[in-house]
Amino acid sequence: MRTKKITTEEREKAFKSLRKSEVNEKQKLHVRYHVEDYETNDRPRRFLEAFAAILKHSNYRLALEHFIRVSAKCSRCAVTCQVYQATGDEKDIPCYRSELLLSVYRRHFTVGGMLKGRLSGKGWLTDEKIEEMAESFWNCTACRRCNRDCPSGIDHGLITHLGRYILAEIGIAPRALVVSTREQLEGATGNTSAIPVPALVDTLQFLEEDMFEEKGVTIKFPMDVEGSEYVFFPAVSDFLMEAETLMGIAAVFTATGDSWTTGTGYFDGINYGLFYSDRMLERIVKKIDAETRRLKGKKVLIGECGHASRSAKYFLPAYCGGKDAYPVINIMEYTWEVLKNGCLKLDPNIVTEVVTYHDPCNIARQGWIIDKPREILKAFCKNYVEMTPAGQDNICCGGGGGTVSIDEIRPYRTTIGGKLKADQIRATGCKYLVAPCANCKKQLRELVEDQGIDCEVVGLHDLIYKAIIFDDALKVKTPDESEKMEKE
Amino acid sequence: MEQLLDFSKGPLFRLTFAIMVLGLARIFVLDLYEAYRAYRRAGDKTLPWKQITLRSLTWLFPVRQVFKNRPVYSVFSILFHIGLLVVPVFLYAHVILWKDDLGFGIPTLPYQWAYGLTVLTIVSALALIIGRAASRSSSFLSRKQDYLWPVVLLIPFVTGFICAHLGVGPRTYQFFMLVHILAAELIFVLIPFTKIAHCVLMPLSQFIANLAWKFPPDTDEKICITLNKKGEPV
Ligand code: HEM
Numbered sequence: 143m144r145t146k147k148i149t150t151e152e153r154e155k156a157f158k159s160l161r162k163s164e165v166n167e168k169q170k171l172h173v174r175y176h177v178e179d180y181e182t183n184d185r186p187r188r189f190l191e192a193f194a195a196i197l198k199h200s201n202y203r204l205a206l207e208h209f210i211r212v213s214a215k216c217s218r219c220a221v222t223c224q225v226y227q228a229t230g231d232e233k234d235i236p237c238y239r240s241e242l243l244l245s246v247y248r249r250h251f252t253v254g255g256m257l258k259g260r261l262s263g264k265g266w267l268t269d270e271k272i273e274e275m276a277e278s279f280w281n282c283t284a285c286r287r288c289n290r291d292c293p294s295g296i297d298h299g300l301i302t303h304l305g306r307y308i309l310a311e312i313g314i315a316p317r318a319l320v321v322s323t324r325e326q327l328e329g330a331t332g333n334t335s336a337i338p339v340p341a342l343v344d345t346l347q348f349l350e351e352d353m354f355e356e357k358g359v360t361i362k363f364p365m366d367v368e369g370s371e372y373v374f375f376p377a378v379s380d381f382l383m384e385a386e387t388l389m390g391i392a393a394v395f396t397a398t399g400d401s402w403t404t405g406t407g408y409f410d411g412i413n414y415g416l417f418y419s420d421r422m423l424e425r426i427v428k429k430i431d432a433e434t435r436r437l438k439g440k441k442v443l444i445g446e447c448g449h450a451s452r453s454a455k456y457f458l459p460a461y462c463g464g465k466d467a468y469p470v471i472n473i474m475e476y477t478w479e480v481l482k483n484g485c486l487k488l489d490p491n492i493v494t495e496v497v498t499y500h501d502p503c504n505i506a507r508q509g510w511i512i513d514k515p516r517e518i519l520k521a522f523c524k525n526y527v528e529m530t531p532a533g534q535d536n537i538c539c540g541g542g543g544g545t546v547s548i549d550e551i552r553p554y555r556t557t558i559g560g561k562l563k564a565d566q567i568r569a570t571g572c573k574y575l576v577a578p579c580a581n582c583k584k585q586l587r588e589l590v591e592d593q594g595i596d597c598e599v600v601g602l603h604d605l606i607y608k609a610i611i612f613d614d615a616l617k618v619k620t621p622d623e624s625e626k627m628e629k630e
Numbered sequence: 631m632e633q634l635l636d637f638s639k640g641p642l643f644r645l646t647f648a649i650m651v652l653g654l655a656r657i658f659v660l661d662l663y664e665a666y667r668a669y670r671r672a673g674d675k676t677l678p679w680k681q682i683t684l685r686s687l688t689w690l691f692p693v694r695q696v697f698k699n700r701p702v703y704s705v706f707s708i709l710f711h712i713g714l715l716v717v718p719v720f721l722y723a724h725v726i727l728w729k730d731d732l733g734f735g736i737p738t739l740p741y742q743w744a745y746g747l748t749v750l751t752i753v754s755a756l757a758l759i760i761g762r763a764a765s766r767s768s769s770f771l772s773r774k775q776d777y778l779w780p781v782v783l784l785i786p787f788v789t790g791f792i793c794a795h796l797g798v799g800p801r802t803y804q805f806f807m808l809v810h811i812l813a814a815e816l817i818f819v820l821i822p823f824t825k826i827a828h829c830v831l832m833p834l835s836q837f838i839a840n841l842a843w844k845f846p847p848d849t850d851e852k853i854c855i856t857l858n859k860k861g862e863p864v
């Protein structure tokens with residue numbers, strides 16, 4: 143799939159920086175995103191020290207050694223990358239982006255490179271190069287689509303991931319992500335949206351009342367119930383912005399009667415560590431493990447969120463016990479299962495408009511969750527259409543890799559990152575664009591607004607909430623009555 | 631001239647061939663060793679073996695990929711590789727050279743096939759160079775070796791073709807034969823140290839790209855200690 147290159151005006155808009163020039167000077171950094179003040183002296187040396195420490199204690203050397211040897215510079219990734227497709231700027235070709243870091247590795251961490259460097263006296267890591275990396279690695283949405291088209295198997299997403307990690311170690315990381323992560327790990331509320339527990343409890347009670355009014359059924363958000371089958375971690379922002387999704391999930395559990403709970407000790411699935419620092423990734427994943435342990439839960443259940451699902455699914459085993467780690471499932475896997483079992487009934491006459499499904503990169507790229515949400519949707523949406531390409535080859539919403547949380551780069555995301563996606567959405571003519579991911583939803587809403595596309599971005603469980611049919615036995619008159627029944 | 635030819639056919643051939651084989655074996659084993667270390671350190675040792683195998687095979691025999699991305703370039707690339715791998719190994723004139731050393735022979739290419747494949751390889755090498763130079767993204771990425779390799783690889787094909795099919799006089803024949811052999815030997819020596827190492831590393835690519843995401847546990851603490859960041863706020 144190809145798209146038209148952006149116009150000069152669009153380019154100006156997308157790359158306009160809101161940063162003041164004094165800040166740029168002080169931070170020695172000409173990037174578009176905001177960065178907290180950091181030690182600017184001696185950046186190359188500190189970059190190399192951080193790089194060396196990371197190489198020593200992690201597995202990245204394996205990939206770097208292999209990638210510097212096999213890279214064939216065939217430029218197929220240029221055709222694949224939605225960013226390069228939109229900007230047409232050669233510096234956005236995935237292979238070039240990766241080469242920025244690979245060349246540092248080659249020059250400073252391989253014998254051949256060090257010898258060559260000594261002899262020629264050239265190729266030292268410079269401040270300019272660090273600035274170029276700081277810009278380039280945050281232009282990429284880490285969607286990893288380019289890996290699918292690389293004959294040499296180079297994973298540019300992995301290189302971007304590592305590059306951002308090293309930069310973060312010397313203090314260069316988007317402020318939006320750092321501040322949220324700080325609140326999550328060290329703040330009073332312990333979550334990225336800074337929601338205090340009383341506010342959370344209030345919100346959920348309020349939603350319970352709403353649901354009772356709308357459905358005539360008592361639907362609960364069980365809190366701190368020890369020994370539940372599932373301990374629930376949605377992207378915490380859902381509590382503020384995606385009430386319908388949460389209500390849909392609660393409704394499904396009410397219909398099936400399975401035990402699930404949200405813990406007041408920790409209830410945030412978001413993990414920005416995946417986007418800028420493995421050290422934070424590890425710390426956040428461990429919080430999920432600790433809360434599940436505290437509640438004596440059996441499984442970790444992640445809400446509608448791509449990166450939250452991936453960071454739990456792939457990194458809970460990595461950091462918290464390998465084979466013995468808690469199993470992780472995404473809510474859509476659960477809903478699919480109960481739909482197949484016949485425990486969930488959906489009315490096929492409610493959602494009659496055109497519906498399409500956007501694959502969040504973090505759950506689709508590796509082939510983890512692709513067909514299940516589609517089967518759910520097709521079970522009750524009359525007018526389901528596909529986007530092409532989809533599934534493992536899907537196109538990123540344009541806000542991947544944490545970029546969606548950086549508000550100051552919205553023009554970049556909606557004119558460049560999401561351009562190809564916008565073309566795709568337009569072609570479907572959909573009314574509902576289902577995006578089961580907190581990040582994709584935010585980005586897609588901004589995208590359809592800025593690009594003037596007329597459709598509504600929703601979660602999968604938002605539609606389920608509309609169409610769910612409850613057994614008559616569940617339909618009690620008042621909350622008091624239901625409490626009585628529970629007691630019995 | 632005759633002595634030089636004999637030398638390059640004999641000792642020099644054996645030496646350069648050994649450099650290639652040992653060099654390739656070295657990087658292959660190093661790659662595997664690094665993979666073994668990564669696997670041992672990884673906290674999560676499950677790998678999607680089925681997907682890795684399928685994707686590796688897909689790229690080793692990229693028939694399904696051809697028309698998805700850069701189709702013309704891909705077709706020439708595949709033809710080029712078939713020529714590169716088939717002609718030198720199965721050419722009648724080459725097989726008889728080793729037959730005495732090895733004590734056994736392998737099937738050989740019929741004359742017309744050898745002729746056709748050689749021409750095809752030469753044409754596709756030229757097409758690859760043109761394709762690289764003509765594509766904006768490709769030429770932007772290319773290093774010197776990316777242009778030089780098809781050229782260097784062409785030399786044995788062109789000189790071999792001259793010797794085998796053009797009926798040149800004995801002196802000219804000897805000259806081109808010498809260039810043919812020396813060029814091939816240069817290629818042998820360069821292979822392990824350049825991107826052509828992909829001929830042994832490619833099958834490991836998908837495996838390594840997957841394994842690299844399997845992080846070792848407790849790196850947070852170790853890196854904090856190494857970088858003197860213990861207790862530092864986020
Ligand atoms: C086992 C066998 C091999 C496999 C699977 C393989 C695979 C590949 C792939 C996937 C590419 C990059 C994609 C492309 O440009 O189409 C490539 C490029 C290349 N290969 Fe191989 N290769 C093999 C053996 C060899 C050998 C033995 C040579 C030379 C002696 C060679 C020379 C080249 C060259 C020169 C290129 C770059 C072509 C260009 O200019 O774009 N390959 N190979």
Ligand code: SF4
Nearest residue numbers: 223282283285286288
């Ligand atoms: S990961 Fe996605 S955005 Fe980044 S370079 Fe690859 S295709 Fe482009």
